Structures are given as structure tokens and as C-alpha cells.
Amino acid sequence: MEFAAQRQALVAHLRTAQDVSEPVAEAMLAVPRHLFVPGVEPEAAYRDEPIVTKRDAEGRPISSSSQPAIMATMLGQLGVEPGHRVLEIGAGTGYNAALLAHLAGPGGRVVALDIDEDTVEQARRHLAAAGVTGVEVLCRDGAGGHPALAPYDRLIATVGVWDLAPAWLAQLGPGGRLVAPLDLRGVQVSAAMERDGERWVSRSVAPCGFMRMRGSLTGTETLEVLRRDPELLLMLPEAREVGDVPAALDAAPTEITVRREEAAPPFTVAMGVALWLALHEPRWCVVSGDLGGGPGLTPGIVQPDGIAVLAAQGSLVARGHGAGGARLAAELAAHVRAWDAAGRPEASALRIEAYPGDPASRRKAGGPATGGTAGGQGGRDATPAGEPERGAVTSGAVTSGTVVIGKRHTTLVVGFG
Missing domain, CATH: 3.40.50.150 (Vaccinia Virus protein VP39)
Structure with a gap:
């Protein structure tokens, strides 16, 4: 054949x-x-x-x-x-x-x-x-x-x-x-x-990582083309102001070494940190493309005054760019250290429950609903019932607690273990 x-x-x-x-x-x-x-x-x-x-x-x-x-x-x-x-x-x-x-x-x-x-x-x-x-x-x-x-x-x-x-x-x-x-x-x-x-x-x-669904089930995620050749994309969980990211990336970085020898594959580290940031950090982002270490997905934090991204090649480094890069690199390094201290939880350890029905209706019926805050878990604000993608960690650390995420048609309850 x-x-x-x-x-x-x-x-x-x-x-x-x-x-x-x-x-x-x-x-x-x-x-x-x-x-x-x-x-x-x-x-x-x-x-x-x-x-x-x-x-x-x-x-x-x-x-x-x-x-x-x-x-x-x-x-x-x-x-x-x-x-x-x-x-x-x-x-x-x-x-x-x-x-x-x-x-x-x-x-x-x-x-x-x-x-x-x-x-x-x-x-x-x-x-x-x-x-x-x-x-x-x-x-x-x-x-x-x-x-x-x-x-x-x-x-x-x-x-x-x-x-x-x-x-x-x-x-x-x-x-x-x-x-x-x-x-x-x-x-x-x-x-x-x-x-x-x-x-x-x-x-x-x-x-995993896939192109997003289009049509009536389109979500809140956004994808911005930062450069075309070589291709560089910025992915955000929802639209927000991020400033001039290409200009920030062109600036000399501030580097904070989190770990001098990193044995885990870069993709494994990137996906683990990305999941941690998604559950803890409302300013998180992913850069897709080549930032100098070969093509791939790079998690980080982005604000209008700068961006910090993770580099995991030989050592584990938080790299900040732009006026606010040094501050963001320090914050990203703190998140990575917290993920490391928690035992580096991965996607395979997740348990997900999906409750069909409008989140607001489920809350009235006494089911899972978004809302509330947890100290030290990223400072999320309280969430109106049924508002998409604004749920908060509702109990304990991420490895023992759960996150409730209100979608349009379901309410997700996500936790480790």
C-alpha cells in the first residue's frame, strides 16, 4: 500500500x-x-x-x-x-x-x-x-x-x-x-x-488545543494576529485591552529564573502552567508561535503596559517585556512557583461535571452556580448568576477545591482529584 x-x-x-x-x-x-x-x-x-x-x-x-x-x-x-x-x-x-x-x-x-x-x-x-x-x-x-x-x-x-x-x-x-x-x-x-x-x-x-468553533456556539475567546511571518498569535479567554503586544515583545526582556534545571518537556510545563493560570489569573494569555525557542504555545500574563511569558528550555524562566514587564514577570514567576508547590497538577487529574440548563435557572433551583471569591485565588470579583466565564474558585486551594463556571447552556464544576 x-x-x-x-x-x-x-x-x-x-x-x-x-x-x-x-x-x-x-x-x-x-x-x-x-x-x-x-x-x-x-x-x-x-x-x-x-x-x-x-x-x-x-x-x-x-x-x-x-x-x-x-x-x-x-x-x-x-x-x-x-x-x-x-x-x-x-x-x-x-x-x-x-x-x-x-x-x-x-x-x-x-x-x-x-x-x-x-x-x-x-x-x-x-x-x-x-x-x-x-x-x-x-x-x-x-x-x-x-x-x-x-x-x-x-x-x-x-x-x-x-x-x-x-x-x-x-x-x-x-x-x-x-x-x-x-x-x-x-x-x-x-x-x-x-x-x-x-x-x-x-x-x-x-x-489539547484546537481551533475554536464558529457559528451559534461561538464562545468568548479571542485570537489576535500579532505577526504574519513568522506567525505569532495572541489568545485570550475573552476580549480585553492588551496594548501594543508586538512592540512590547520587541523590547529587551526582564528574566526571572524559577528553576535552573527543568527536566519536564516544554509542552507539558506550558500546558500545566496554562491550566493553573486559567483557574487563578484573570489576566492570563497564550502566545502561539515562535518566541525564540521554536514554535509552540507559551502561557503568560498580559496587560496594556506589558506582557510576561514562560520559557521552559533547560531552565524555567518568566520573561517580562514592555514597561510593566518586570512586574508581570515577578507575578508570573509567583504563579509558577505556586503550581510547582501544589505538585504540578495536570489536565489528566481534572474531574469535570456538566449540569445542563441555564446557569441562572440552576441557581434558583439550588444547583451549582457561579459567584463568590476565595482569598489568594487570583482576586476574582463576585459573579452575577448566569454571566459566562466569570465563575470563581469557591473553596480551598485549586488542588482540593472546585471552580464553578457558568456557560450559556451548562454549568461546569471543575476540580482536581
Whole structure:
């Protein structure tokens, strides 16, 4: 089979870095990824890297073929079995739908939804070129799901979702499972959720990063293009004034060393600190691109007078830029030390409960609601019931307490352990 050796090398690489289930490995060995990214050299198609396939008018990426590592993780969380009916939110290139079709095997069926007609047509062409059957690709806002073929055994979103759409929960059958890159104040985690009475509870959680969902389920996150070549993006959990970030980054930095020898991989450190900041620091941000240590995601704190970012290469450093850079670097270093002292909690240790219904209505009924403050936890203000993304830590330290986050359609209760 054409480029079979490259697929074998990719799967071998993934298996050295993470757990990959046998069914997922077989699917990735069988489905030719290069046919789903025809403008990319075949050798490049089998690297463990995401491939951007579409940008908007301002240069922001809006569609891609996801990194194979996170695809393998999410497919493992999803647990598709032969004969399953699967709904995918975000068709993209069609590659993930092809993997789902292989996993669902004879008798299964996959429906993939995408909001852009050109993306849908492209996915259809790719699936046909690869000889994949059992997949239907439709153009529509994924927030509404596809009730005509409900109930589904599994539902997966391959775009970052700010909230869980009521239609998704309604269209999953008994014993159904949902896997989605769920937003937690700007940090995404791949959460595998199952129904537990009236609520949905996570069965596994993994770090991830996806382009955000567009349409009626669009969230509060913002993405600003700081530079185009080389690409540099600023991601915020909600729109706010941040000043001239490119000019600040051009200024000589102030550096504070948090730890002189850092053994953990930079990505692991970055994701752990980003999650900590999201739960503690209302001014937090993520810079995506190359800040001098290679491409990647870099968490930090940004204000109109400057920005501080984390560098984790050999040593762990808080690097401040701009007029307020020194102050922000000191504050970022303090957060990193607190995360370190707490045992470096990671996304995999999270437990997420989702309570469907309007947050204000749930509060009246005595259910979880946003509001309140906790001393030393970032100084968040009290929150009006139902206001999105303004919930606060409600008890204890982050490793023992919980965070209540009010969304439009659900209330999330998030904690470690």
C-alpha cells in the first residue's frame, strides 16, 4: 500500500510517546492521511504535526488536519466500536471521519458536520479519493447536531467548544459518550463525558488545543494576529485591552529564573502552567508561535503596559517585556512557583461535571452556580448568576477545591482529584 512505511513509522512514533489502543493504531495504519491533505508533500503528511488547511481574511487559521497525537488520544477516549453510529462536529479534511468509519467497521455509520460549504465539498472529495464508505458529510452549524439519524452511540467534536450544545446531549443515546475539546476559561481539555443521572461527568481528561468553533456556539475567546511571518498569535479567554503586544515583545526582556534545571518537556510545563493560570489569573494569555525557542504555545500574563511569558528550555524562566514587564514577570514567576508547590497538577487529574440548563435557572433551583471569591485565588470579583466565564474558585486551594463556571447552556464544576 502506498506510503505504508510512513504510516507505520508515524504509529510507532505515537506509541513511544503515549498509549495508543490497538483499534486506533489499526485505523491510522489503514487510512492514508496524505490523500486528505493533497497540497502537502506525502512525507510531511505523516509527521506528528497539525496541518493548517484554511485561513480567514485576517490570516487566522480556521480549519486544519489535527495533530495525529491528539487524534489518537481523542479516538481512544471515544471508544468507537463496530456497528456504532457516530456524529462528528467539524469535518475538516475528512481524515478523522475516515478513521471513525474504520473504527465503526461493518454496520457502523459516521455523520460529519461542518459550517463551511467548501470544507464539506473538500472532505467529500478526499473521502471518495481514499475509497472510504459509511461517512456522510453535511454542511450545517454543528451546534444543532443532526437529529435525523439520532440517537448516536458516540459524538466527537474536532473543534474547540466553549459549551456543550443541548442538541448533542439530547441526541446521544443511553450509554452514549461525548468527547470534545472543552474550554475552561481559555484552556482546552479533551473531556470524555458520559451521562450520570441529570448531569454529565468526565471519564477521562487530556490536554489539547484546537481551533475554536464558529457559528451559534461561538464562545468568548479571542485570537489576535500579532505577526504574519513568522506567525505569532495572541489568545485570550475573552476580549480585553492588551496594548501594543508586538512592540512590547520587541523590547529587551526582564528574566526571572524559577528553576535552573527543568527536566519536564516544554509542552507539558506550558500546558500545566496554562491550566493553573486559567483557574487563578484573570489576566492570563497564550502566545502561539515562535518566541525564540521554536514554535509552540507559551502561557503568560498580559496587560496594556506589558506582557510576561514562560520559557521552559533547560531552565524555567518568566520573561517580562514592555514597561510593566518586570512586574508581570515577578507575578508570573509567583504563579509558577505556586503550581510547582501544589505538585504540578495536570489536565489528566481534572474531574469535570456538566449540569445542563441555564446557569441562572440552576441557581434558583439550588444547583451549582457561579459567584463568590476565595482569598489568594487570583482576586476574582463576585459573579452575577448566569454571566459566562466569570465563575470563581469557591473553596480551598485549586488542588482540593472546585471552580464553578457558568456557560450559556451548562454549568461546569471543575476540580482536581
